[in-house]
Every structure is written in C-alpha cells, then in structure tokens.
Amino acid sequence: MTSHFLLMTGFAFLTSIVIALVTKKTPREQWRYFWKFFASLVAIALLIGWIMYPFPLR
C-alpha cells in the first residue's frame, strides 16, 4: 500500500488509541480524546499538505 493518505490515517488511528488510553482515565474521556486526537492529526496533516501544495517539488 503506497497511498499516503491511508498510511497517514492508519498511523493516526493506531497512535491515537495508545495516546487516549495513556492520558485519560475513564472510557468516556478516552473515547472523546481518541476522536479529538485522531481528527486533529488528520486535519492538520491535510492542512499542511494544502499549504505546501503550491511549492514546487524541486
């Protein structure tokens, strides 16, 4: 699999699970934090990608 978006989403998904479990105590807090963290990672990556879009590769 070489889709950058899917790789990034998979990475964000797995990382968010661990971070949510480590940082929050109750399942409800963990669940909410997981979605917040996951969405933030994906959204920020897309935003940075969008900002970098006009820059030439070389």
Add this chain to the structure above:
Amino acid sequence: MTESARKVEPVTVSSNLWYISVLCVLGWMIPGSGHLLLKKPKRAVTFFLCIMILFFWGMNLGAKIWHYERQQPLTFFAMVAQTGVGTPYFVTRAVGTYAQNHSEFYFYPFAGRFNFGQGVISNITFEYGNTFTWVAGLLNFLVILDAFDIVMKRKE
C-alpha cells in the same frame, strides 16, 4: 480522606523495587505485558496490538533497522526510538542478519521487504516506515511510564 491528603500518601518504593523493575523491563521487552501483570488485560492487549502493528507495518514499508554509527551521531536517537519496542526490534534485527545469508529461511521474503535491515531507501514509503517504527518504540516508552504510574498509585 481529603484530596490533598491522598496526594501526599507515601508509596513504599523500596519494598516494591523488585516488582517495579520486573514490571518495567517486561513491559519494555513485550509491549503491554506490564499492564497484564497489573491485571489490566484489555489495555495490555490493545497496547500490544497497536505497537506491534505499527512496528511490523513500518518494517514492511521498507524501514531501516537503526544502530549507532559513529560518523552519524544522530543515528543514536533513531536506534533508541526503535529499541523502545523491545524484543521485536532484536528479533527483526536477528532475522534480517540471518536471512541475508540463508535464502531458504522461512522469513527470507519478510526480511527482503526491509532489505535485511538496511532499509529500502528507493521506496517511496521508506520514511513512512522509519516513522512508524520510531513511533512504535516511543509509544512503548509511554506505555511503560503508564504502568509505572499505576503501580505507584498515581493512576488507576
């Protein structure tokens, strides 16, 4: 007991030192096993699966198995990050080294995916692989700290 009184409750570290050491070392060697010792099987399995998937997915993407090179001191940090996953790092490193000279070895195709530890630099996913394996190791350090906090009664 008030909240402030609970915070300053002393923890008998010296009596538990052996247990804490075993917990942390085991937690480092097998991700999530520290939580298993603390009778938190759901968390243990989740940590184990997430870290293992991240690490082996990274290796499959063509990551390099990092070790310290004196000419490039920053490789030390890459090595420390990867060794964070514990046993899988050493097993993968051994498999890569062994498979290089034994093409009949069962894990030869897997070792070939990461060029027997050298990493596939020409792969478009090379840097992804490195990031996956580094983060897997660093997350395991966080998991060990979480187990440590639980045993020190700072967390449930």
